[in-house]
Amino acid sequence: MADNVNNIKEQLGEFLSKETELAKAEIVPSAKKAGIGSVLGIVALSFALHAIWMLVIALAAVFAWLVSLTGLSTALSIVFGFLIAAVISLIVAAIIGFLAYRKFKQVKAPTATIAEFKATASAIIDGFSHSDTAVPARTTQPGFTVVDDRIA
Secondary structure, three states: OHHHHHHHHHHHHHHHHHHHHHHHHHHHHHHHHHHHHHHHHHHHHHHHHHHHHOHHHHHHHHHHHHHHOOOOOHHHHHHHHHHHHHHHHHHHHHHHHHHHHHHHHOOOOOHHHHHHHHHHHHHHHHHHHOOOOOOOOOOOOOOOOEEOOEEO
């Protein structure tokens, strides 16, 4: 019995390290994609805010001058100039925001890690509820050997 307990203690450490490796292998790519999507979203927001203050004013002056060539009053020329510049800025922000949205759509849940955790939790709960009987070992987990449906 003591040998079995020591065996379980040794294999539990290895099992936990392999579970951690599985979680890292599955979560790191998704986290990277989420990070890229976040950066793109921040860039889009930053560009939109910066564009509203800088480009709108600069482009509005140019468009106001162009509209004034049509014979409209100075006030209407300025209003239309600002509207045209604002629309252009929002189109650029929408394009960058769409790119960020596409990156976020690529983020996936760590399904293998979740399934493995549920299976492990279920096996532990079953093991405690049937403590008088042997719990069959999972043959899919590396590092364990199965002898007569018992962990050896």
